[in-house]
Amino acid sequence: xxxxxxxxxxxxxxxxxxxxxxxxxxxxxxxxxxxxxxxxxxxxxxxxxxxxxxxxxxxxxxxxxxxxxxxxxxxxxxxxxxxxxxxxxxxxxxxxxxxxxxxxxxxxxxxxxxxxxxxxxxxxxxxxxxxxxxxxxxxxxxxxxxxxxxxxxxxxxxxxxxxxxxxxxxxxxxxxxxxxxxxxxxxxxxxxxxxxxxxxxxxxxxxxxxxxxxxxxxxxxxxxxxxxxxxxxxxxxxxxxxxxxxxxxxxxxxxxxxxxxxxxxxxxxxxxxxxxxxxxxxxxxxxxxxxxxxxxxxxxxxxxxxxxxxxxxxxxxxxxxxxxxxxxxxxxxxxxxxxxxxxxxxxxxxxxxxxxxxxxxxxxxxxxxx
Amino acid sequence: xxxxxxxxxxxxxxxxxxxxxxxxxxxxxxxxxxxxxxxxxxxxxxxxxxxxxxxxxxxxxxxxxxxxxxxxxxxxxxxxxxxxxxxxxxxxxxxxxxxxxxxxxxxxxxxxxxxxxxxxxxxxxxxxxxxxxxxxxxxxxxxxxxxxxxxxxxxxxxxxxxxxxxxxxxxxxxxxxxxxxxxxxxxxxxxxxxxxxxxxxxxxxxxxxxxxxxxxxxxxxxxxxxxxxxxxxxxxxxxxxxxxxxxxxxxxxxxxxxxxxxxxxxxxxxxxxxxxxxxxxxxxxxxxxxxxxxxxxxxxxxxxxxxxxxxxxxxxxxxxxxxxxxxxxxxxxxxxxxxxxxxxxxxxxxxxxxxxxxxxxxxxxxxxxxxxxxxxxxxxxxxxxxxxxxxxxxxxxxxxxxxxxxxxxxxxxxxxxxxxxxxxxxxxxxxxxxxxxxxxxxxxxxxxxxxxxxxxxxxxxxxxxxxxxxxxxxxxxxxxxxxxxxxxxxxxxxxxxxxxxxxxxxxxxxxxxxxxxxxxxxxxxxxxxxxxxxxxxxxxxxxxxxxxxxxxxxxxxxxxxxxxxxxxxxxxxxxxxxxxxxxxxxxxxxxxxxxxxxxxxxxxxxxxxxxxxxxx
Numbered sequence: 001x002x003x004x005x006x007x008x009x010x011x012x013x014x015x016x017x018x019x020x021x022x023x024x025x026x027x028x029x030x031x032x033x034x035x036x037x038x039x040x041x042x043x044x045x046x047x048x049x050x051x052x053x054x055x056x057x058x059x060x061x062x063x064x065x066x067x068x069x070x071x072x073x074x075x076x077x078x079x080x081x082x083x084x085x086x087x088x089x090x091x092x093x094x095x096x097x098x099x100x101x102x103x104x105x106x107x108x109x110x111x112x113x114x115x116x117x118x119x120x121x122x123x124x125x126x127x128x129x130x131x132x133x134x135x136x137x138x139x140x141x142x143x144x145x146x147x148x149x150x151x152x153x154x155x156x157x158x159x160x161x162x163x164x165x166x167x168x169x170x171x172x173x174x175x176x177x178x179x180x181x182x183x184x185x186x187x188x189x190x191x192x193x194x195x196x197x198x199x200x201x202x203x204x205x206x207x208x209x210x211x212x213x214x215x216x217x218x219x220x221x222x223x224x225x226x227x228x229x230x231x232x233x234x235x236x237x238x239x240x241x242x243x244x245x246x247x248x249x250x251x252x253x254x255x256x257x258x259x260x261x262x263x264x265x266x267x268x269x270x271x272x273x274x275x276x277x278x279x280x281x282x283x284x285x286x287x288x289x290x291x292x293x294x295x296x297x298x299x300x301x302x303x304x305x306x307x308x309x310x311x312x313x314x315x316x317x318x319x320x321x322x323x324x325x326x327x328x329x330x331x332x333x334x335x336x337x338x339x340x341x342x343x344x345x346x347x348x349x350x351x352x353x354x355x356x357x358x359x360x361x362x363x364x365x366x367x368x369x370x
Numbered sequence: 371x372x373x374x375x376x377x378x379x380x381x382x383x384x385x386x387x388x389x390x391x392x393x394x395x396x397x398x399x400x401x402x403x404x405x406x407x408x409x410x411x412x413x414x415x416x417x418x419x420x421x422x423x424x425x426x427x428x429x430x431x432x433x434x435x436x437x438x439x440x441x442x443x444x445x446x447x448x449x450x451x452x453x454x455x456x457x458x459x460x461x462x463x464x465x466x467x468x469x470x471x472x473x474x475x476x477x478x479x480x481x482x483x484x485x486x487x488x489x490x491x492x493x494x495x496x497x498x499x500x501x502x503x504x505x506x507x508x509x510x511x512x513x514x515x516x517x518x519x520x521x522x523x524x525x526x527x528x529x530x531x532x533x534x535x536x537x538x539x540x541x542x543x544x545x546x547x548x549x550x551x552x553x554x555x556x557x558x559x560x561x562x563x564x565x566x567x568x569x570x571x572x573x574x575x576x577x578x579x580x581x582x583x584x585x586x587x588x589x590x591x592x593x594x595x596x597x598x599x600x601x602x603x604x605x606x607x608x609x610x611x612x613x614x615x616x617x618x619x620x621x622x623x624x625x626x627x628x629x630x631x632x633x634x635x636x637x638x639x640x641x642x643x644x645x646x647x648x649x650x651x652x653x654x655x656x657x658x659x660x661x662x663x664x665x666x667x668x669x670x671x672x673x674x675x676x677x678x679x680x681x682x683x684x685x686x687x688x689x690x691x692x693x694x695x696x697x698x699x700x701x702x703x704x705x706x707x708x709x710x711x712x713x714x715x716x717x718x719x720x721x722x723x724x725x726x727x728x729x730x731x732x733x734x735x736x737x738x739x740x741x742x743x744x745x746x747x748x749x750x751x752x753x754x755x756x757x758x759x760x761x762x763x764x765x766x767x768x769x770x771x772x773x774x775x776x777x778x779x780x781x782x783x784x785x786x787x788x789x790x791x792x793x794x795x796x797x798x799x800x801x802x803x804x805x806x807x808x809x810x811x812x813x814x815x816x817x818x819x820x821x822x823x824x825x826x827x828x829x830x831x832x833x834x835x836x837x838x839x840x841x842x843x844x845x846x847x848x849x850x851x852x853x854x855x856x857x858x859x860x861x862x863x864x865x866x867x868x869x870x871x872x873x874x875x876x877x878x879x880x881x882x883x884x885x886x887x888x889x890x891x892x893x894x895x896x897x898x899x900x901x902x903x904x905x906x907x908x909x910x911x912x913x914x915x916x917x918x919x920x921x922x923x924x925x926x927x928x929x930x931x932x933x934x935x936x937x938x939x940x941x942x943x944x945x946x947x948x949x950x951x952x953x954x955x956x957x958x959x960x961x962x963x964x965x966x967x968x969x970x971x972x973x974x975x976x977x978x979x980x981x982x983x984x985x986x
Contacts, residue, residue: 171391174387191394232424235424237417238409238414239421241414241415241418242411251424252421255590255597256591257424276410280403287399290392290396291392294392313392317391320399321395325405
């Protein structure tokens with residue numbers, strides 16, 4: 001069933017906030033790719049604009065198709081997803097020791113990003129349908145549902161996505177299944193606070209131990225520099241100061257001291273250019289998005305909608321926390337992009353599709369029957 | 371243990387848990403903001419400084435060294451462009467693979483590269499890995515620039531000595547300033563890696579010809595590539611030197627010495643100009659200036675013939691019979707002896723329980739001072755020494771500038787030894803024995819001099835007593851103003867001898883060449899005055915009697931001396947020649963002096979003629 005109503009004011013706010021964040025992302029990518037030695041014939045920001053265009057299509061599609069209809073095909077979709085994840089291990093393009101991408105002509109498609117979306121869908125469907133009692137149904141069965149995907153992702157290896165995967169699972173179990181409020185709250189808080197607790201453990205380790213842990217977890221972590229990324233990101237953020245350096249004087253990103261400035265470290269680029277005040281504005285945008293998404297979930301008409309929206313929220317929220325946390329040096333560097341800001345086709349399209357699903361839930365809350 | 375619901379909880383319950391998720395995310399954002407506050411506001415200036423340090427790099431602009439010319443404006447040393455390979459340790463990503471790549475590309479030993487990397491304390495100061503790359507090497511490295519971060523090829527000027535080893539001791543060579551030197555005030559304002567003079571006039575006049583380095587502040591990207599210039603302070607090239615050296619004469623002197631070890635010094639007795647100064651064997655300053663590998667250093671340092679030693683002012687030899695000029699002067703100035711004092715030479719002179727011999731078996735017969743000098747009669751001078759005593763001779767030797775530096779502007783001049791009773795007491799804590807005076811009287815025993823000292827003393831005889839400080843640099847041209855600053859001749863005083871003494875010296879030294887031991891210096895062109903000498907290689911010889919000189923192994927043979935000036939009536943050039951292990955001075959050293967004198971006077975004549983016609 002295609003929904004063709006004109007957007008109301010809530011929807012406008014939601015879209016505007018998302019567009020604001022996307023625009024900030026494009027600007028940051030522009031600032032690092034316009035400088036000298038950017039390479040390539042098509043500038044990255046232009047490519048990103050194309051991705052956003054494709055993302056808009058995905059967004060509109062995700063809004064249009066009723067989520068109940070989607071949920072009916074959840075298990076099939078999930079099965080197809082697992083097949084793709086298995087296929088990428090065999091046929092995927094191997095870059096820097098990891099096999100994560102399908103090469104589709106000039107594009108690269110990363111199935112594990114989409115897998116997160118499908119996981120939310122399948123878990124929402126499961127928890128909405130399950131009627132029986134017992135922790136087997138509440139934790140073990142969904143756990144078994146999630147596990148093959150997790151293993152296939154770890155096999156690539158892609159630590160960042162695997163962590164997102166796990167987090168989505170845990171938060172959906174907590175929202176959808178667990179009874180004891182105190183415990184649920186405790187676990188939720190623990191996982192939220194994990195980055196900060198982590199820092200305490202982390203700083204107490206010897207250098208070589210950290211290095212060993214990092215390379216064990218993710219061999220992709222900067223094979224040459226040993227903390228070069230983390231240090232340069234911290235210098236970039238810190239040197240931004242209260243008001244930022246502006247686009248031209250942001251030397252860390254413009255002169256490429258900061259590696260991966262357009263992808264995983266795009267936040268550091270923004271923080272160097274716009275400073276503390278600028279980042280607060282950005283955080284306000286993200287906070288607004290969290291509020292709006294939570295409101296959608298809160299006002300969903302059925303458990304499926306609520307769980308679906310909560311899953312999207314935790315997926316986007318987790319990526320936000322971990323990405324910003326790692327650029328600030330309070331979390332080990334794992335390859336998690338910043339939703340709606342980092343350059344990249346799959347991540348942009350997936351994030352926008354997630355927003356579309358959120359809006360989908362919102363739109364269906366008034367039509368109880370169809 | 372936790373309990374799970376049997377059914378879906380009611381919707382309210384789900385919604386409440388949702389709020390925890392939202393709260394968790396918002397608290398996360400707050401904590402991130404707190405961290406952000408710490409990084410950007412609390413530590414903002416610290417990280418700002420770090421980012422500046424990342425971005426800005428200062429590059430020293432090396433000035434071109436001043437040029438060096440001979441007395442006729444002939445170029446001796448200039449600067450040529452050269453590709454030098456630099457490495458900034460900070461920019462290296464992988465030291466091992468870099469060292470390996472350098473070995474593959476330009477044959478730089480891997481271990482040596484790593485050692486140099488480890489030595490460098492300041493990681494952002496570029497170190498010179500290899501100077502004077504060939505075009506091929508430069509191209510190879512440029513081709514691998516993207517893999518080899520931290521490497522940089524700089525086109526810089528390299529010191530070049532146009533005549534190779536010729537005058538190498540005099541010019542010296544250049545090299546990187548050492549860490550110890552950087553602490554000294556004379557090297558203030560220099561950065562590590564600056565080029566300074568290491569020997570010769572390059573060293574003594576370093577501050578004059580060094581120039582002032584400039585400084586370029588540049589912005590670099592993460593690969594160390596220059597992005598733009600922030601600030602530039604231009605360098606000032608060094609001033610030019612005009613030496614007193616006559617290049618053709620220098621070349622002739624070097625070729626006359628050939629493969630033999632020895633030294634030649636030619637001075638202008640009218641102003642102390644050093645016309646030629648050769649020490650053999652020589653070295654190639656171009657090789658030394660390029661920065662030496664330890665292997666080549668080892669080879670040079672262990673060379674038995676010591677090519678780096680400037681024998682003209684660092685070689686200390688017994689003066690042999692050339693010392694008789696001084697002993698004769700001492701005798702004529704004293705009231706104990708006169709020109710007419712006669713001695714019968716029988717070939718021997720007994721002193722205590724030792725018998726001193728004349729070089730001529732059977733002796734010279736009856737001799738006066740003139741004949742004794744002409745025939746270089748040892749017995750005559752044994753008698754003089756015996757009569758005068760060592761201290762009178764030492765006093766005269768010091769008046770002639772022996773036992774003290776000539777003051778030439780070259781590093782590490784040696785002063786030789788003028789022995790006296792006081793000297794022996796001071797240095798050896800022993801009293802002087804009368805027998806030691808006897809050998810000192812013919813320039814053996816403790817007496818030692820440098821060829822330069824003998825040249826200065828000979829010039830002083832030639833000009834009737836003015837002891838000049840040898841002048842090596844005639845003028846300095848300031849680069850900024852093009853002003854030529856002349857260096858006036860400097861004398862170190864006058865030797866207060868009576869006119870008759872000088873007259874007798876002139877007469878007898880002329881006699882040495884016309885009818886005495888220095889006959890091989892006789893010239894058809896000009897009248898030369900001179901004195902032969904034979905410096906015994908003391909103590910080294912296995913047995914003294916019965917063996918002919920030629921039969922001895924070369925390292926035990928005597929050194930050949932000849933000092934001379936010409937034209938005898940109006941001296942224009944004074945020469946001191948020593949050839950190691952060549953035996954009697956008259957045989958080998960005298961012809962060298964003669965050839966030099968003839969050549970020099972010939973060019974003087976043509977110069978005069980040229981000047982005269984020019985004036986017409």
